[in-house]
Amino acid sequence: MAATLHDVAREAGVSIKTVSNVVNDRRHVAAATRSRVLEAVTRLGYRPNLTARTLRNGRSNVIGLAVPELTLAYFAQLADDVMREAEERGLVVMIEQTRGGDRGREIELLQSPRRQLTDGLLFSPLGMSQDDAALVNIDSPIVLLGERIFDAGPDHVTMQNTEAAEAATRHLIERGRRRIAVLGVHPWETLGSAALRYEGYRRALEVAGLPFEQELVIDIEYWHRRNGAGALHDFLDRGVPFDGLFAMNDELALGALRAMQERGVRVPDDVAVIGFDNIEEAQYSSPSLTSVEPGRAEIARIAIDVLLERIEGVTVAPRELRSQFSIIERESSGTSGLWGSPGRLS
């Protein structure tokens, strides 16, 4: 059995209060007493029971992070960023997967008794939508990530989707591309990353005075590589001429690269490609993938800061915060460079 405060107190010949004071590094402990206690602590191998401490303090120093899927590189990297930031603040992260946009699972998760194990939740919904906004107003502190739900009550940290998508499309236009296809559109939604990025795409065309062509719009529900590859095969079958491709995320873009390679379409010579998210693989694909760096690490940092404020009980009006983005240019939108060195960040 693990040693408790009582055991240590008995061993050191003091009260548990004193042991508690020593363990928690409080003042008002005589040096002699302190060392006697510490000795007992090591002798017994005492380690504080975090569950008891949590029950007593009403605070666990564990925060939850709910993402659609860890096997999507973007979310694995987000999780990594969040864990790094959390660690610096002495927090532990408990990750939960909502499994690719299952609205029911998301709602269940919000209401799960497991919320009680954490002091607060960073929640990245995918299946829930603006209609469900009321449901995210749970008792415990919560910060929303992503673009599914706006103005719902909780703080919200996200990226500049529309602006970044506009910049991405402009990037292709500036390189002389005129017929730019867009991959991953969700025509059924008006919010969400897809809708916002699509908006940016259209805005860039408009600003450049380029016509919008419906035949260049490729709908895809799930933004996985396989869907990108499949959809692009179908698109190529249709024979619609195009010289640029804006993929709504890097997974789609990588799938598209693969499909084009299979079909003998040269990138960037025939088609210049840009993705979104700047996942690590974008550097190592062939050709390396130009992408939008959305400021993921910044999102993680801000989100945790905001969540911690709420946990501490700060009561300001809900905030909507956005990270900075940038375009990382690589081979897929620039020089052919099959002989160049692997893409670097910047």
Next chain:
Amino acid sequence: MAATLHDVAREAGVSIKTVSNVVNDRRHVAAATRSRVLEAVTRLGYRPNLTARTLRNGRSNVIGLAVPELTLAYFAQLADDVMREAEERGLVVMIEQTRGGDRGREIELLQSPRRQLTDGLLFSPLGMSQDDAALVNIDSPIVLLGERIFDAGPDHVTMQNTEAAEAATRHLIERGRRRIAVLGVHPWETLGSAALRYEGYRRALEVAGLPFEQELVIDIEYWHRRNGAGALHDFLDRGVPFDGLFAMNDELALGALRAMQERGVRVPDDVAVIGFDNIEEAQYSSPSLTSVEPGRAEIARIAIDVLLERIEGVTVAPRELRSQFSIIERESSGTSGLWGSPGRLS
């Protein structure tokens, strides 16, 4: 403030014991009482305090999973598998990253008070080695994953590294390759995935009566894509002739594919390539990557079963369990197939 058992009891006009019985679905509760209690539960929005329950029961139904890095696809997928299996058993998983083989962090994690938040730990060491075997014998239940530490005391679940590597190498030999390079060797270790897979490589050569050539051995410490690409560039610079490549994991293989593409080496025409791990990307690279499927999902299932047994207090001798593997053949070792459909599993 959240409602407690007491509040519900008062609201329903019964004792807390009865409420507890209802909440935990015990028998010995009259139907009328039960419905009255349930009504009070919904009216007050009562949700059991898991921390209190854990303190009382000495069991949290949370298990820990410690992996090197979530951003390595293999571990993201392992985490996903573990979470799926855990969920089916009513468990929650708390993931921790040891950050790419940092021995100090691994040891710290084993001794962290955070262990107290979980009923047991699935631990995949990378920095610790056989010399540290004693340190994994912690108080709480633990199951080792991977190949860093053997015969240490805890149960150990792993894959058939040597056998699978031998099969992988044989796969290339059977396709007529005679000068097979091996990528990712760790000459400084005698256990560990690298050593075991290297052993399999050598065994396959021996069985086939092929000479072992030191110049075909490529050492790489970190099995990331960038290192695979870099090392292969160096190897190509050396001008050593080769017609097959066994990469010790898929990330290295994907990096190598990229490097060969940059240097005009055709895969599989000039060099047939096989990886290890069968990460999802292997299907979508160009060419798609032949790989060893190591039985990751099976490892997750077995590991949780074994851990749960220990948590329940089973006291049998420590076991060493291994998953089944198979070779998933794709383009990188077979037909050129640039026009084929994206690789499928099998």
Next chain:
DNA sequence: TTGAAAGCGCTAACAT
């Protein structure tokens, strides 16, 4: 500076 004791919310032994 240190000690005694209450109580966080729950479960279960024991009593009725």
Next chain:
DNA sequence: ATGTTAGCGCTTTCAA
């Protein structure tokens, strides 16, 4: 079938 109560290990008034 239901109620009373001790106690899981900790922190924290309140006293000494």
